[in-house]
Amino acid sequence: MTKANLNIILNDIRFWIILFGILRLYGITNPPLEVAHNWRQTTVCMAARNFYEADLNIFYPRIDIAGEKSGITGMEFPIFNYLIYVFSLVFGYDHWYGRLINLLISSIGILFFYKLLLKYFEKNVAFNASIILLASFWFAYSRKIMPDTFASSLIIISLYYGTNYLEGKKSILNLLLYFVFGLFGVLSKLPVVYIWILYSIWIFGGGNYIRKLIFIGVSSVIAGITYYWYYIWVPYLVDEFGFWHFFMGKNFNQGFNESIKYLPEILNHFYETAIRYVGFSMLLFGLIISIIKKDKIIWITFLISLLSFSLIIFKSGKTFAFHSYYVLPFIPIMALVASYGISKIKNSTLVKVLLFAICIEGILNQWNDFVIKPNEREIIRLESSLDSISNKDDLIVINSGEYPTPMYFAHRKGWVCDNSKLLDKKYISDLKNNGCKYIVILKKSFGSDTRLNYNILIDNEYYKVYDLK
Incomplete structure (x- = not known):
């Protein structure tokens, strides 16, 4: 040239x-x-x-x-x-x-x-x-x-x-x-x-x-x-x-x-x-x-x-x-x-x-x-984890505050909120009455760990899932 x-x-x-x-x-x-x-x-x-x-x-x-x-x-x-x-x-x-x-x-x-x-x-x-x-x-x-x-x-x-x-x-x-x-x-x-x-x-x-x-x-x-x-x-x-x-x-x-x-x-x-x-x-x-x-x-x-x-x-x-x-x-x-x-x-x-x-x-x-942090990528596994215990149409709540991102990767519908609401008995009661079946607690990205008095179905380094049924 x-x-x-x-x-x-x-x-x-x-x-x-x-x-x-x-x-x-x-x-x-x-x-x-x-x-x-x-x-x-x-x-x-x-x-x-x-x-x-x-x-x-x-x-x-x-x-x-x-x-x-x-x-x-x-x-x-x-x-x-x-x-x-x-x-x-x-x-x-x-x-x-x-x-x-x-x-x-x-x-x-x-x-x-x-x-x-x-x-x-x-x-x-x-x-x-x-x-x-x-x-x-x-x-x-x-x-x-x-x-x-x-x-x-x-x-x-x-x-x-x-x-x-x-x-x-x-x-x-x-x-x-x-x-x-x-x-x-x-x-x-x-x-x-x-x-x-x-x-x-x-x-x-x-x-x-x-x-x-x-x-x-x-x-x-x-x-x-x-x-x-x-x-x-x-x-x-x-x-x-x-x-x-x-x-x-x-x-x-x-x-x-x-x-x-x-x-x-x-x-x-x-x-x-x-x-x-x-x-x-x-x-x-x-x-x-x-x-x-x-x-x-x-x-x-x-x-x-x-x-x-x-x-x-x-x-x-x-x-x-x-x-x-x-x-x-x-x-x-x-x-x-x-x-x-x-x-x-x-x-x-x-x-x-x-x-x-x-x-x-x-x-x-x-x-x-242009680079996704390894900890952030772990949220991608959430859908397959939920698939192992629930149906696609089961409603869930995630402790991601106002962030919808985890719900998208969960490939579910439901609610997002912060940890304080999950400790509110009336809020949880309303969720159950509206058909919510599972609580997803994110431990690192998009949320922080908290302990709830429900049966734990999944628990790993990045998130855990409680049974709310």
């Missing part, structure tokens, strides 16, 4: 997307037991598995920690979960399909991120922004069984086609693709809708007013469907089936006050978590340079995006502060501004060093997410 051919490959963003994709295939079949947000992943898996085993109706997702109830509850529109179900129809159920689906869609999303930026910026800005996004917090979360980068990628794809339509390119096809990807993106994760604020640049600019009215009309349909799902259907499922699970945010006043109180934790997600210190330094540099050079497209894009995303922060409050993945939808904007800053550095060697530093800092700080 000649040096010229090598340069062509290295300057092709598809090479880097594939390379980062291959890196993230390491441990792709791992169970969702990494420390960061295993609970979030297992609730996704519960809904997917229940589509496969119980009811394929996408409008009635269900999870396994609702006790004696059906488990049907409101949540994000479960298109991501349903794709796992579709894979399962072909290959049989396995959780890791979710990792693969997310990785694939997120990789395509970054390709469209590059194509989108290429329309408005020089190639080096689009290229470097895509590299920064690949190595950002997206690196680990784009292979988790969670809809966050999945939805963000769909909304980026829709942004590409939406701007194509507003610019007059193949109008009907672009409008249709904007609608499809935009609808499923917003339905999959409501906070990604903040990015719609960028359309104001085109809406309030010059151009074809009929085209703008049509675009607003189509966007209104997306908004209407989304409103129906989140604010009519989700509350209906909760009321009808008696189980609340999905966080819908707080009232604005409470969320705002909590955001002020926990501002240091919130800011930490931006400067430490999102693109790490080197990347964030370049972001600040890019903002300063854009203001000095009066490059409005950069600082206005960042400012209106931040103002729009701030509404998500204020609606989430304390929850945003203590859930790092809430920052994921905003990272593409941060990557753009950081890349712009790097583009103003004329020394090509320094540019390469900075990009390398951003990648190394990002990857190394997330690599522990």
